Amino acid sequence: MTEGVPNMDKKDKKDNKDLVTLEIPARPEFLGLVRAVVAAAANVESDFRDDRDEDLRLAVSEATTNAIEAHQLIGLDNRISVQAAMSDDRIEVVVRDQGPGFDPAALEAMPEPGTPERLFFENGLGIPLMRELADESDISSSSDGTTVRLVIYTRRYL
Amino acid sequence: MDLGLMIERRPPMLVLSIGGDLEMSSVPQFRDAVIDAISAGEHHLVVDLSATDFIDSTGLGALIGALKRLRSADGSLQVACAQPRLQELFKLTDLDKVFVLHQSVEEVVAAGIPNSSKRSEWL
Numbered sequence: 001m002t003e004g005v006p007n008m009d010k011k012d013k014k015d016n017k018d019l020v021t022l023e024i025p026a027r028p029e030f031l032g033l034v035r036a037v038v039a040a041a042a043n044v045e046s047d048f049r050d051d052r053d054e055d056l057r058l059a060v061s062e063a064t065t066n067a068i069e070a071h072q073l074i075g076l077d078n079r080i081s082v083q084a085a086m087s088d089d090r091i092e093v094v095v096r097d098q099g100p101g102f103d104p105a106a107l108e109a110m111p112e113p114g115t116p117e118r119l120f121f122e123n124g125l126g127i128p129l130m131r132e133l134a135d136e137s138d139i140s141s142s143s144d145g146t147t148v149r150l151v152i153y154t155r156r157y158l
Numbered sequence: 159m160d161l162g163l164m165i166e167r168r169p170p171m172l173v174l175s176i177g178g179d180l181e182m183s184s185v186p187q188f189r190d191a192v193i194d195a196i197s198a199g200e201h202h203l204v205v206d207l208s209a210t211d212f213i214d215s216t217g218l219g220a221l222i223g224a225l226k227r228l229r230s231a232d233g234s235l236q237v238a239c240a241q242p243r244l245q246e247l248f249k250l251t252d253l254d255k256v257f258v259l260h261q262s263v264e265e266v267v268a269a270g271i272p273n274s275s276k277r278s279e280w281l
Contacts (some may be wrong), residue, residue, distance in 0.1 A: 028183035035212070054243055061214050065182050125215035125251050132250055 018044065018086045021080040024064075026071035026097070034064050036083050039082045042091040048154045055133040056091065056152045062130040063095040063148040082104060090135075090153045098145040106142025161187045165195075168204070168267050171236075173268075175206040175263075180217030188217075192224045201233030204266050207244055218251055225256070234272050238263045 024030040035057045042048050042056055046096045060082070067080045081096045104127075131137045136151035162178030172195050180188060195203060205221065207213065225235045237257045239245060248254040260266045 028181070031181055031183055032179060051243070057212065058214055058247075061181065061212075065214065065216060068182065125218055129215050129247075129251060 014067050020084045020086075022082045024082065026068045026076065026078065028068055031061055031064055031068070035061050038082065038084050038091070038093055041086060042152075044086065046086060046088060046091070046154050048091075048152075049156075052152060052154060052156065054130070056093075057139075057148050059133040059152065060095070060132045062126040063093070063150060066126060066148070067095050067097035067099065067146065070097045070101075074100050081099050089155075090151055093150045093152075095148045095150075098146060101141040101143050101146055104121075104139045104141060160184065163187065163191060168263070170271060171202045171204050171224065171267065172200040173204045173263055174198075175207055175209065176213075177209045177211075179212040180207075180210060180215045180220065181212060181214045185216050185220045188220050189223065195226060196231055196233070201228060201231050202271050203228060204236045204238060204263055205231070206263050207237060207239040207241065208262065210239075210241070210244065213244060213247065215251070218247070218253055220251070222256065236260060236266045236272065238266055255269060 018041070020037065022034060022037055038060045039057050039079055042053070048056065056111075064080065064082060070076075071078065071080065076098060078098050081094075083094045083096075085092045099127075127139070130150070132158060133152075134150040135153050135157075136149070138149045140147050160178040161176055163181065164175040164177060166173045166175065174188075174191055174195075176188070178184065192203065203224070205224070221237070228235045231250035235257070238260045239248070240261045243253070245254070247261055248257065248259060258272075260269070
């Protein structure tokens, strides 16, 4: 069992070359800071194409906006955590809040894109957009909070 | 973040140019500007996104909100946006079906106030 620990450390180092963690107050005034820090972190040692930079900034901003809204919904003062793990060809960003959580499956009930009903969802655009822009996205949510994990590659491979 | 709002009268239209970011922190300022314009009798607005640095789903939602408000006042909202990146964003969210994207404010002004919109049944 003790042998497993160093192996895991080694694996983590390989997968997560660099790690940047940011904690922000749950206020929209800090969104710009999150975008700037994550975009700068992504390009420290990797070269993200301009369009990927924009995908990253927008996807992270959407996730952080949802986190801020979740805290504001229940008047929670706790900070929101944004963690970015950089490796050669990608950045993985994890946004964690301690809000009331939601059921990601319930989002599927939204009207189809292009239908008139969809337009009444002024606030429902964020998560579909985030999923579209990120190469990988996972949302796990419970009554203790929500964690969104996003992965963006330096280039679009699709 | 700063909305970087500039307002210019181009009778019979009023142009709101956004030079900064349209997101959660600046949306209230944008919404207030639209409400003020309508109160002042300006019912035909043009939102110029030519120099906009960043817009997210909250900002797009605010544009929908402004369109609904103006439509209920028998007005119109047109968008000038030549940035390919932002045009792509309108497409991804299907909002290219709601807003006609013009290349420039000059193009909007030259075309004049739209006829009662063929898209009005959408909202």
